[in-house]
Every structure is written in C-alpha cells, then in structure tokens.
Amino acid sequence: MWGTTENSNEEYDRENLIDEIDFDNNEIRRGANLILEVTTKQEVNTIDEEKEHSSYKRYRESREFIIMENEGLLNRAKSSTIKLSVNMITSISHKIEPLSKLFTQTTFQGFKQEVVELISMIDSDIIDLEILDPTGKNSRLYVIHKTLGITPLSAFGDGVRRLLFIALNVAKLKDGILLIDELETAIHTEALVPSFSWLVKWCRKMNIQLFATTHSLETVDAMLDASESTNDLVLYRLYQKDMQTKTVRIDQPKLGRVRENLGLEVRW
Incomplete structure (x- = not known):
C-alpha cells in the first residue's frame, strides 16, 4: 500500500514547499581551498671538453584555488575567475533541494532519457x-510507472x-566539477x-x-568495477597524524x- 489520500496530500504539500524555497539565497555556502603543487623536471644539456651529458633540473609550481558551491572556480594567482561550474551534493541534498526546475532544464537539454x-x-x-x-x-514531478501508473x-x-x-x-555541469559526499547514500547495494x-x-x-567521498568498502569495489574500462580512478585515503590530515594516493x-x-582494507 502507498498510503491513504490524506498521506498523499501531506506528501504533495511537502513537495510544493520544497519547490518554493529559494536555495540560491542561502547565506551559508559550502566550499574548499585547494593548493596544487606540481614538481616537474626538465632536461638540461651540458657540454664540456670531454663529452656531452644530460642532467635534470627540478621546477616546482604552486597554485591556490577556491571552490565554492554554485560559483566559478577562483584562481587566487589571477584577478579573473575561471569559468568552471562547481556543484556539491551532500547526503541530504536530494531531500531538501527542489527538482522541478532542474528537471525542466534537463529536458530542454535533451538529457531526459538518460536520467x-x-x-x-x-x-x-x-x-x-x-x-x-x-x-x-x-x-511537480511525477513518475510514470508500469504498476502504479502516474505517481508522485x-x-x-x-x-x-x-x-x-x-x-x-x-x-547541468558540462566541463565542470561535481562533488558528492557519501556517494552510496540511499542507493541499494545491488544498484x-x-x-x-x-x-x-x-x-x-x-x-x-x-570528487566523491565514502566510508564503504562496497562502494570502493563498485566504483572499481564501474571504472574498469576507463583507468582514471584514484583513491585518496585520509588519516590523522601529528595533528594534521595526511593523504595516501592509490591509483x-x-x-x-x-x-x-x-x-586488503583501504579505508585506514
């Protein structure tokens, strides 16, 4: 049973309330500072009287970026903002954020069938x-279902x-960055x-x-299976040491x- 008419009305009111909230005006925004350090080595040819030989010179570059939800990616080394869309999905975003507007945009983009x-x-x-x-x-959004018919x-x-x-x-994030917290939230293990x-x-x-976070080994294994043909998955294990957060990179x-x-365990 999917509930009485009274329960359906309550669900309808809750859904309408969610769609009426303007989340873009929230004062609190989620974000992060990223410091990227890259070390490269460049070959230098040296010629002396006896022979020519090669050596390498190391160069280190550092850039600091700010990622803020629903804003561009800001490069602190420059005065301009890089046009790069960023959005974050928390473990409860799907419960509190409206979907009708997003779905309308997706339909106009021709992405509905994939959804x-x-x-x-x-x-x-x-x-x-x-x-x-x-x-x-x-x-509001309705699901067309083989058994239930047209259902909210x-x-x-x-x-x-x-x-x-x-x-x-x-x-909506073409050429952008998607951040998902607790990737497996609400998804059945078989799916x-x-x-x-x-x-x-x-x-x-x-x-x-x-970028996705998880504490679940099942999620790590599932992402490995899903990425088998791409070879572009990287796991970063975070741990505390000497009052700092350290990382271990596993390709x-x-x-x-x-x-x-x-x-073996890879979470800690």
Whole structure:
C-alpha cells in the first residue's frame, strides 16, 4: 500500500514547499581551498671538453584555488575567475533541494532519457518522468510507472530521488566539477555498480571531474568495477597524524590489486 489520500496530500504539500524555497539565497555556502603543487623536471644539456651529458633540473609550481558551491572556480594567482561550474551534493541534498526546475532544464537539454535510464536501475518498472499540475496551483514531478501508473515522485524511496538528483546535476555541469559526499547514500547495494557505471560514463562524456567521498568498502569495489574500462580512478585515503590530515594516493591499477587480489582494507 502507498498510503491513504490524506498521506498523499501531506506528501504533495511537502513537495510544493520544497519547490518554493529559494536555495540560491542561502547565506551559508559550502566550499574548499585547494593548493596544487606540481614538481616537474626538465632536461638540461651540458657540454664540456670531454663529452656531452644530460642532467635534470627540478621546477616546482604552486597554485591556490577556491571552490565554492554554485560559483566559478577562483584562481587566487589571477584577478579573473575561471569559468568552471562547481556543484556539491551532500547526503541530504536530494531531500531538501527542489527538482522541478532542474528537471525542466534537463529536458530542454535533451538529457531526459538518460536520467530515466539511471533511476530505472532502482526500479525497473519506471517508464518515464513528467512535470504535471493536478491542482492548477503548482507543478511537480511525477513518475510514470508500469504498476502504479502516474505517481508522485515523493511516493518513491530516497534511492530514486537521490539518483535523480545526481543525474540532474550531471546534466547541468558540462566541463565542470561535481562533488558528492557519501556517494552510496540511499542507493541499494545491488544498484551500486550499474549506477556508478552510468555516472562514470556520463562524467566522461560531459567532461566532468568527479570528487566523491565514502566510508564503504562496497562502494570502493563498485566504483572499481564501474571504472574498469576507463583507468582514471584514484583513491585518496585520509588519516590523522601529528595533528594534521595526511593523504595516501592509490591509483586504479594498484587499488585493483589491493582489493581484488589481496582483499586488503583501504579505508585506514
């Protein structure tokens, strides 16, 4: 049972309230300072009386960037702002942020079918998505379902809404940066690999740099499987030492050997 008419009305009111909130006016914004240091070595040819030989000279460059949610990427070394879209998805974004406007933009971009493809990985009976206005007062998202018919999105679980929210952000972030906290939130373990495969494919097609956090080994393994043919996955393990946060970088080939062949822990 999906609830009584009274419960459906409560869900409808909650959905409308979410869509009416203007989240762009929030005073609090999420962001981070990034300091990138690159060390390169350049070959230097030296000629003396006896023979010519080569040596290497090391060069280090450092750049500081500021990433702020829904803003451009700011390079502190320059006065201008790099035109690079950035958006962050928290573990509760799909619950509190409106979807109708995002879905409309996605439909105009011709990305709707790909969005439906992703959420159908949670429920294979999902056929389509539509924005409808049954009361003539406010429109909202409905799911076209083989068994349930035309049903409000709010009648479905967090997994459908979470994947939908991720897909809608991918659609608008071409050539940008997507930050996802707790990547596996609300997604059933059986749907992890197909969902991540979709995400990897479209991040590559849309030229999106994805940064995601997780504490789940199942998520690490699922992302390994989803990225098997791309070889562009990197895991950074964070740990505390001497009152500082340290990092260990594990590239995809090494991560695959550690997890698949040795079954070792990589979270700490």
